[in-house]
Amino acid sequence: MAAIRTLPDDLINAIAAGEVVERPASCAKELVENSLDAQSSWVEITYRQGGMAEITVADDGHGIPAGEVVLALERHATSKLSDFADLDQITSLGFRGEALPAIAQVSRLQVLTRAAGDQTATRVVVEGGRMLLRERVAAACGTTVAVRDLFFNTPARQAHLRSADVEGARLVQEVSRLALAAPAVGFRVSTDQRLVLATDGNGDLLAAAASVWGLDVAEDLVPIFDQHSDVTISGLISRPHRARGNRQAQIVVVNGRAVNNPRLRYAAEQAYRDHLMRGRFPYLVLCLQLPARNVDPNVHPSKWEVRLRAEDELAAHVYEASRRALGLERRVVGESQTWASAQGATPSVADLSQAHQIGFEPVHLASSAVALGDPPTAVSQVRTLFLVAADEHSLYLIDQHAAHERIAFEALSAVDRPQAQLFVEPRRVRLLPAEAAQVLALQAELAEAGMEIDALGSQGELVVRSLPSALAGVDQGALVHNLLVDVAACASVSEATERSRRVRTAMAACRAAVKRGDRLSAPEQQALIDALWRCAEPRHCPHGRPVWISLPFGSLEHHLGRS
Amino acid sequence: MLSFEIPASRLTEPLQLVLRATATRDLVPALTGILIEAQDDQLSLTGTDFDLGLRMSVDAKVTSPGRALIPARSLAELARRIPPASLVEVKAVDGKATMRFGKSRFDLPTLIDTDYPSVDFGADSQGEGKTLKAAALRHVLGRVTYAAAQRDDSLPILLGIKVSFNSDGHLEVCASDNFRLAWAQTTTEAVGLNAEVVVKARALTEMVRSLPDEDVRVALSERQMFFRSGSVQGFCQRVEGQFPDHRKLIKETYETTIQVQVADVIQAGERASLATDVRSPQVILRAGEDGVSLSAESAEMGSAYEDIPATWSGAPVEIAFNPKFLIDALKNAGAEAVDIGFNGPLSAARLHPTGAPDDHLALVLPIRRM
Structure with a gap:
């Protein structure tokens, strides 16, 4: 039986390295974060075989002073933290001093760095944690870290890596996040002479x-x-x-x-x-x-x-x-x-530069936005499912059901006019006892939307005293029952405003379901379109599906060979 | 094999009439047809969609007795276009009905007549039937039909009209879509009939419309209400269920009463409803020291205020209605002036013709504003 003994240091370090560096993507992340902490204005990343053969991260940051390079390769050596109090004030991306030593443990590492105040650069070569070379060379300010043969000495970890394509994609995904998090830093990522990602680092x-x-x-x-x-x-x-x-x-x-x-x-x-x-x-x-x-x-x-x-x-x-x-x-x-x-047309660069001008001032966005014009004129109804409409510029295909849902939803949501159309006789509705309990838990939200309900003694039976007036005159047959069954599901939502909105979405869906398949006369079609256009958000139903698609006549003509 | 001859003028009208009862949707294909049965120099034309059944008999020269089921719409449309003076010769055999008139010949495919349901026009119940004037029926139904629910998917009972006869000849009808209710009564000659039935409003309206303007004999069975007048017979299917009881809703006293001219309020209401949000319309009626007014407003459509000439008594009131419900009730009041009673903003408003409170009343439920 093996005796318990303390692990040799290099083994401890190799195990710990796995916590920080588990695949090429995390290795790249650590190195790029170091570059960002060094106040770089650009970072260039190149990799081969998904980063398994080589990852090089070069930056123009403040570099590591010659005297500290070796220290930087020791575990928990860091420039970013000195005592406990600092732990509360961490502003740098890295701080533990774990990254570089960890990577050094499991790869063939070369660091070339020159701090701004130094005359010469330092080049260090480390293999599996052992320093092989340290020399002074000439180089520009900044740091270049080249990691080759990652996990060459930990085959178990290597075995867990996926194909070069998968690992490469993860690496790019990781760097993309960092690029978005640091728009003021220019990023270039390339592999095999191919540019994969480039941001210009202008801070936008x-x-x-x-x-x-x-x-x-x-x-x-x-x-x-x-x-x-x-x-x-x-x-x-x-x-x-x-x-x-x-x-x-x-x-x-x-x-x-x-x-x-x-x-x-x-x-x-x-x-x-x-x-x-x-x-x-x-x-x-x-x-x-x-x-x-x-x-x-x-x-x-x-x-x-x-x-x-x-x-x-x-x-x-x-x-x-x-x-x-x-x-x-x-x-x-x-x-x-x-x-x-x-059809895949790409917006022009001009469009984008316009977007740039909009910048971060939301008010501009609204005012410079193209407003939805007058409602288009109804042309026809197709299969009692779609309305065809047209204005000067485009042909519209409108999903009738989605339109009803949106209109009903907004009528129900408007805080200035929740109204309850009272019933001649309260309606009795029997639900499953569990559903009834859920519905009763929503009594306040339902009443707020115009539907007043009460329990009626025996299990599962409810009385409904009113309907939201937006639903009145539509139907009371299946509507009330279906509605309550749908609403019951909203009881589990914990946030109050969200619960109210779900209740209204369910109501809107019910009303639209009742109107499904309605044959509409020409004036009714127009009325529906007009009502839709009055909605605050007419382009999506409450479930987020688009309500219509539009076909600009220009592109229609183009498709029909009439340019 | 069926064959007969008939002057076009005698065929057209009965076909149009029976057409009303045939099904427009072909869920049961046989019901989209008119069943023609011929024997003893008499034709009987039948159409039904189960809710309503109509049968009319006409004289014809029957050369070969039998029956055929012919698609209703094409048959009626064709019959309408045959010159009235022509003599039409009809022969149906082997899935095909051939019609000849003048120099024309038409072949219509027939439906399978063995699929046609057996329809009961109440021959057995007629003995217990009672006679009343069709006009009386039309009159009361004209007051209430508007209040019945319209859509097929409504609660079935609310699609109906409640018809009650009591033994002293009293006839009451009542309709409600549960947002408003209308009730009317009259006195008839049908003494001795004591029953209460609910039949679909659409069927009953078509039925009464099809009756000639004379006496009609009404009889009831467990499942149907039968009508017979001259050469027309019909039935309406009864609807089962608990109908809203208007008596429970009418209060002894009303805190507020106003008397208005129907035309004034309709016009004011129609104008005011232009200012309401179509998605959730409401008008507000105020009655008090300052008179009676209707007003409406919405963010998109602006606002409206209508002063209404009226007499007012009792407590001031402010109450919101769906304008359609209010206007419908007024339009069907059958009077120039009405009294409207209110018991606060959350109780049904009662509306009846001024001076004739017992003939007709309408209840309109308000909107609770929050």
Whole structure:
């Protein structure tokens, strides 16, 4: 039986290295964060074989003074922290002194660095933690770290790596986050002589987002801004129709550090509640500036997670700021919904530079936005599902059901006119006992929307005394029962305003369901379109599906060969 | 094999009439047809959509007795266009009905007549039936039909009109979509009939419209209400369920009463409703020392104020209505002036013709403003 003994230092170091550096992407992240902490104005990253063969990170930062280079390669050697008090005031990205030594333990590392005050640069070569060479050479200010053969001495970890393509993609994804978190730093990422990502580092977040996500996405980003006491929230979020099937294009930046904070991300997503389909996620860059004492990044070795003080309050602010930002962009004609962009037409650079001018002043955005014009003229109804309409410029195909839903939702949501149309005789509705209990828990929200309910003694039976007047005159057969069943599901939502909105969404959906398949006369078609155009957000149903698509006649003619 | 001859003038009108009862949607294809049965120099034309059934008999020269089920719409449309003076010869055999008149010949495909349901026009119940004037029925129904629910997916009972006969010849009808209620009564000759039924408003309206302007014999079975007048027979399917009881809703006294000219309020209401939000319309009626007014406002449409000439007594009141419900009630009041009673802003307003409170009344439920 093996005796218990203390591990040799190099083994301890190799194990600890795994906590910080688990794959090429995390290695690149550590090195780039060091570059950012060194006040670099540009960072150039090149890699081979997904970073497994080589990662080189070069910057023009303040470099490491000649006398400290060796120290920098020792574990827990850092320039960023000296005593406990500093832990409360961390403003740099790295601080533990773990990154460089950890990488040095598991790779063949070369560091070439020259501090601004030094005459010459220092070159150090380390292999598996052992220094092989240290020499003085001539080089410009800044630091270049080259990491070769990552994990060459820890085959177990190497075995966990995926293909070069996958690891390379992760590396770029990681660097993209950092580039968005530091728009004032120019990033260039290339592999095999191929430029993968470049940001110009002019400090404009929208420009950085355009570089990372593409021009077409950048066109659909709106700035968010909020400031209260010592917290500033800024960033970009996408308009509802510009969403993705995953959360990869969401980053939260706290005091310049790209972090994973599901609570804040979720708060921003909540702002889209009525506008996004389930399983669709907005693009977002949320930048928070808050006093260093409110942040504790010392939770996880990779610093990927941070703790924030008063996180619920912050989340509420993020939510409000996002709502405001999205509310401001209502009545802007969504380019992406037109036929032209559906065909893949790319917005011109001129469009983007216009977006630049808009900058971070949300008011400008609203006023310079193209307003939704007069409602188009109804042309016809197709299969009792769609309305065809046209104005001077475009042909519109309108989803009748979605239009009804949007109109009903806004009628129900308007705070200045919740009205309850009273019943001649209260309606009795029997639900499953559990559903009835859920509905009763929503009594206040329902009453606020115009539906007054009470329990009727026996289990599951309710009386309904009124309907929201927006629903009256439609139907009372299945409506009331279906509505209550749908509403019951909203009881589990904890946030009060969100609960109210869900209740109204359910009501709107019910009303629209009743109107489904209605054959509409010409005046009715027009009335529906007019009512839709009066809505605050006529382009999406409360579930976030688009209500219409428009086809500019120009592009129609183009497609039909009439240019 | 069915074959008969008939002057076009005698065929057109019965076909138009029976057409009203045929189904417009082809859920049951056989019901989109008119069943023609011929025997003993008599044709019987039948249409039904289950809720309503109509049968009319006409004289014809039957050359071969039998029956055929012919698509109603094409048959009626064709019959309408045959010169009235022509003699039409109809022959139906092997899934095809051939119509000849003048120099024309038409072939219509027939439906499968064995799919047609057996329809009961109450021959057995007629013995217990009672006779009243069709005009009386039309009169009371004209006062209340508007208040019935319209949509197919409404609570079934609310699609109906409650018809009550009591043994001294009293006839009452009542309709309600649960947001408003209308009730009317009259005295008929149908003494001895004591029953209360609910039938679909749409069916009953079509039925009464199809009756000639003379005496109609009404009888009831467990599931249907039967009508017979001259050559027309019909039935309306009864609807099961608990109908709102207007008697519980009418109060002994009203805190506020106003008397207005119907035309004044309709016009004012129609103008005011232009200023309401169409998605959730409401007008506010105020009655008090300053007189009676209707007003409305919305963010998008502006606001309206209408002073209404009226007499007012009792307590001041401020109450909100869906303008459509108020205007519908006024339009169907059948009088030039009405009394409207209120018991505060959250109780039903009662409306009846001035001077004739027992003939007709309407209740309109208000909107609770929050």
